[in-house]
Structures are given as C-alpha cells and as structure tokens.
Amino acid sequence: MKETxxxxIVGSEEWCAFPDLGIPAMKARVDSGAKTSSIHAFNVQKFRRQGETWVSFEVHPLQNNRRVVVRCERPIVDKRVVKSSSGISETRFVVLATLKIGTVAWEIELTLANRDSMGFRxxxxxxxxxxxxxxxxxxxFCxxxxxxxxxDKHYGKREQIRSGLKIALLASNQELYSNQRILEAGEERGHEMEFLDIKQCYMKLDAVEPEAHYRGGKTLDDLDAVITRIRPSITYYGCALARQFESMNVLTANTSTAITQSRDKLYSLQLMLKSDIxxxxxxxxxxxxxxxxxIEMVxxxxxxxxxLEGSQGRGVVLAETRKAAESVINAFKALRANLLVQEFVKEADGKDLRCFVIDGKVVASIQREAAPGEFRANIHQGGTASIVKITPTERKLAVKATKALGLMIAGVDIIRSKNGPLLLEVNSSPGLEGIEAATGKDIAGMMIAAIEKKLKWKRELSSKRTK
Structure with missing residues (x-):
C-alpha cells in the first residue's frame, strides 16, 4: 500500500489471514488502544536454525475451538515485556508475518501470547x-x-467422535469462562460433555433405584462422572443433587460432603487445626x-x-481501629449474621497465594495482589495476578488442606507471614480464568485427566493439523 x-475502513472486529503461518482465516479484535499486535500461541519453543534464533508455536485459530491446531515456525526478531489487560507483565517473543485483510497484505510484528482467556485469538x-x-x-466485518x-474448507470439517466418557458439569451459568473451558476440554479429549443447570435438576429418592432427572423429564442414568461447581447461594440444593449422583454410583468431583465442609468457614478452619495446619x-x-x-484474642x-456465608472477598471487612472493629462486629451481630474475627497479617502486604490442587497435586500457583489502596480480601475485585514459585512447605500445606476437606479439586489460598505460611481458605469451585491466563496452563484439561485416571480410562491420542 502506498501513502497516496x-x-x-475497518470495524471493531475483522477476519484476517496469515499466509506465512498457514492460517487462512482468523477473527481479530481491532484495538487502536493497544500498541502491539498479538496472536494466540502455546507450546512456544525457541530453537536455532542456520545460526539464527527461531521459535516454534502452535495456534488455535478459531475462538472456542481447541481441536483445530496449526503449527508455525518463524525467526525471532525481538523480545518484549508486555503488560496484559489483566495487569500481568510478561516477556513475549516477537515475530514478523504477513497480514492479509480483504485484498491487501503487509508485514507486521506479532507478539506471541496465550490468549485462551481473551475474547479473540x-x-x-x-x-x-x-x-x-x-x-x-x-x-x-467491513x-x-x-x-x-x-x-470447514480451510480447516477441514471434523465430526466429534464420542469414544470416551459421559461427563456432566453441574453448575448454574454455562457462559462462565470456567464452565466453558471445562466443557471444551472434555470434548477435546473425546468425551461427551453435558451441562446441567442445578435449578433444572430434580430427583427421585428410592432405596432400590434412585434417579436424577433434568428439565423435560430426561432421566440422567448414563453418566460416568459429574463435575460439581456449585455457587454459594445454592449450596444446599446443589449438594443434595451431588449426594443423589453419589447414591447412583456416579463419580462426583467434588463430593457433597467435601463441598459442605469447605463452605462452612468455621468448621473448615476447625478441620484445618485438627490436621495441624x-x-x-x-x-x-x-x-x-x-x-x-x-478483639483482644486476635x-x-x-x-x-x-x-461465614461470604465468598470471593465479599462480606470481608478490614477494621483498622478498635472503634471501627467494635462498630462492624456489633452491626453484623445486630443483623444476626454469623461472623469470624481474624488477625490482620501486616507483612502479607496485600498479597496472597492461590494454589490450584487436583487429585492431591498442586498443578499451578499464582500470587494475587490487591489493587493500590485495597487490602488482600479485595484481590477478587480489581487485583492482579502473576506466576510465583511456591516453597515445598507451601505446596505441602495446600495439598494437606485439600485432603483434610476431602476435595478432589480445590483452590487453596495462603498468605506468607513472619511465622511461615498460613492457610486462609479452601475454595471448592475455584475459577480458572485468572490462573490459566497467568500461567498459560490447561487447568481444565488437567481436571478432565484426573477424572479419566479415577475411572481408569485411557485416552486415544488424536493427530494435529500442522502447517
């Protein structure tokens, strides 16, 4: 294109192509607020070729589709520290590739980043x-x-072969990132995934043939496993459903007992102390x-x-003075609300660790930091996350806490104090978005793999489409 x-004229999103990368079609977010362009990349590996530094990477060119994979190789032209929209700074490789939009093509710089949690690849x-x-x-789409x-012509139409397990996701909102990722990961591994809205389920209590039903009268009698992601507001009914599946000998991750124990903050802390945590x-x-x-005892x-009923930082207040503490405690008690009073660990400096535990193993960990002027409990509202290396003691604590509650899948929150790591809370329905974005790990896939292991099911590896 010449200057004359x-x-x-383009819109906020457009279809484009990268002939050099073997990508004939890919939807792009057009963002003049971002300086550099970025393409979704995973399995990023640096290597040498004829004296030059190259990088190989794989791309899922289609959003919400992890089955189509294109493998790419390009020379590295630069390395840059880029801050994502979630506030995470990371070093990314930069490559050159020809961008084609409509009938026009030109070479651009691309940073390589895992964009699974983003709206566009x-x-x-x-x-x-x-x-x-x-x-x-x-x-x-101008x-x-x-x-x-x-x-389908570009990437090949591929019918999903259902040769695996039948796994249900018991939750409330199918559109949530975490729920979408779990369903997607299960399908990618060849399983038949079904979303079950908790409020649309009902049950038949019978000593001989207990049953679970779904809206329209459908009987749920052929499930191999159920992944339970129950929001706090419907814990009672969600756990009742989980118990029903357990009585039907369906593998439940997590079980009703484990969820109930984790949701009772006082009881869960008492269980921690009983386990020397x-x-x-x-x-x-x-x-x-x-x-x-x-106030004095803490x-x-x-x-x-x-x-006690709060979650994700809600219902948590920092009382900075004794007078403020008295006012907050008495106000909550006047509302007949059950509450805990806990010491403030100043040296934590508004930070905590989130360890993601699956089947007795810490598979990922991040450090979360509250926004400036906020304290640790508000990490869920506007905080940032970054990769962190946890100590063997912290790893052991996270695993031990998960086992104390009987959870198969959990998010364990820990703070670092002058007296060593302290356990804050164990979440039985941990979110995937923040930790997958920060670490680039396929946590949802690991959850499905853990179910496969429990049921002794072996996955048949599928081939990748490469360019």
Whole structure:
C-alpha cells in the first residue's frame, strides 16, 4: 500500500489471514488502544536454525475451538515485556508475518501470547494499522464475513467422535469462562460433555433405584462422572443433587460432603487445626457482650471481620481501629449474621497465594495482589495476578488442606507471614480464568485427566493439523 492509496475502513472486529503461518482465516479484535499486535500461541519453543534464533508455536485459530491446531515456525526478531489487560507483565517473543485483510497484505510484528482467556485469538494493534487503516468502532466485518462452510474448507470439517466418557458439569451459568473451558476440554479429549443447570435438576429418592432427572423429564442414568461447581447461594440444593449422583454410583468431583465442609468457614478452619495446619488466629462468638474479648484474642486492631456465608472477598471487612472493629462486629451481630474475627497479617502486604490442587497435586500457583489502596480480601475485585514459585512447605500445606476437606479439586489460598505460611481458605469451585491466563496452563484439561485416571480410562491420542 502506498501513502497516496486510500486507507482501509475497518470495524471493531475483522477476519484476517496469515499466509506465512498457514492460517487462512482468523477473527481479530481491532484495538487502536493497544500498541502491539498479538496472536494466540502455546507450546512456544525457541530453537536455532542456520545460526539464527527461531521459535516454534502452535495456534488455535478459531475462538472456542481447541481441536483445530496449526503449527508455525518463524525467526525471532525481538523480545518484549508486555503488560496484559489483566495487569500481568510478561516477556513475549516477537515475530514478523504477513497480514492479509480483504485484498491487501503487509508485514507486521506479532507478539506471541496465550490468549485462551481473551475474547479473540488475534489482537490488531495501532502499530500495524498506522498509515493504512481508519477504525469505525461502531461497525464490524467491513472486509467481509467468513462463513462456517468456508472455515470447514480451510480447516477441514471434523465430526466429534464420542469414544470416551459421559461427563456432566453441574453448575448454574454455562457462559462462565470456567464452565466453558471445562466443557471444551472434555470434548477435546473425546468425551461427551453435558451441562446441567442445578435449578433444572430434580430427583427421585428410592432405596432400590434412585434417579436424577433434568428439565423435560430426561432421566440422567448414563453418566460416568459429574463435575460439581456449585455457587454459594445454592449450596444446599446443589449438594443434595451431588449426594443423589453419589447414591447412583456416579463419580462426583467434588463430593457433597467435601463441598459442605469447605463452605462452612468455621468448621473448615476447625478441620484445618485438627490436621495441624496453621491458620491466622481466629475468634468466633455469638453474643455482642463478647465483642471486646473477641478483639483482644486476635491481637487487637487492625483485624479482619468475615461473614461465614461470604465468598470471593465479599462480606470481608478490614477494621483498622478498635472503634471501627467494635462498630462492624456489633452491626453484623445486630443483623444476626454469623461472623469470624481474624488477625490482620501486616507483612502479607496485600498479597496472597492461590494454589490450584487436583487429585492431591498442586498443578499451578499464582500470587494475587490487591489493587493500590485495597487490602488482600479485595484481590477478587480489581487485583492482579502473576506466576510465583511456591516453597515445598507451601505446596505441602495446600495439598494437606485439600485432603483434610476431602476435595478432589480445590483452590487453596495462603498468605506468607513472619511465622511461615498460613492457610486462609479452601475454595471448592475455584475459577480458572485468572490462573490459566497467568500461567498459560490447561487447568481444565488437567481436571478432565484426573477424572479419566479415577475411572481408569485411557485416552486415544488424536493427530494435529500442522502447517
């Protein structure tokens, strides 16, 4: 394209191609707010070729489709520290590749990043657009649409072969990232996946033939396993359903008993102490008359006040002074809310560790940091995450805590104190988005693999499409 040529008018998303990479069609987010362009890449490996440094990587060119894989190789032209939209800084390889949009093609720089948790596999930044494009964010696909038939011709239509297990995901919202990833990972490994909305399930209690039913009268009598992801507000009914599947000899991950124990914060902490697991000093009382002694037993202010029913940082308050602590505790008690009072670990500095445990093994860990001016409990609202190497003691603590509650899958939250690691909480329905984005690991696939192992099912490896 010459400087005198008219600029392309593009929308907020467009179909593009990378002939050099063997990618004939890929949907891109056009983002003038981003400086560099980025393409989804995993299994990134550096190697030498004829005295030059190259990189090999694999791409899932289609969003929400991990079955189509294209293998690529390009010379490395640079390494750059890039900060993602989630606040995570990472070093990425930079390669050159020819971008084609419509009938126009030119060479651009691409950073390689795992974009599984992003809305698009490709991000087109302003450096690649400069002097060539004008963006109208109110429209899309100005350069034309790509039909599903065309994608099938490009990548090959492949019928999903159901040769594996039948696994149900018992949850509330099918559109959540974590739920989508689990369903996708199971299908990728050849299993028949089914989403079950907890509120649409019902059951028949029978000593001889217990049954579980789904909306419309469908009998759920052919499941090999159920993955339970029950939100706190429907713990009672969700666990009742889990118990029903257990009575039908269906593998449940996690079990009803384990979930119930993890959701009761007071009971779970008592179980931790029984297993010799260190926790922050914690107080619990029912009467407002005991407020002062409750404050003293955790070392005074500042302190943390937690509602027993809260989750993901909700219902957690930092009381910085004794007067504030008294006010918060008495206000909660006036509402007849059950609460814990916990010591504030200053040296944690607004950070905690999230360890993801599957079948007795820590498979990934990240450090989460609260936004400036916030404290650790608000990590879930606007905090950042980064990869962290945990110590053997922290790894052992995470595994031990998970086993104490009987969980097969768990997110274990730990803080580092001057007296060593302290366990904060164990989550029986941990989210996947933050930890998959930070670590680049296929946590959902590991969850499915753990179920395969429990049921002694062996996966038949499928071939990849490469370019």
């Amino acid at each position: 040529d008219p600029k392309l 490709m991000l087109l930044g302003r450096e690649a657009m400069s002097g060539r494009m004008l963006v109208d964010p109110s429209i899309s 350069m034309g649409q790509v039909s599903s038939d065309t994608l 260190n926790i922050p000093t914690t107080g619990f009382a029912n009467s407002p008359m005991d407020t002062n002694d409750l 070392g005074g202010a500042p302190l943390i006040v937690k509602l």
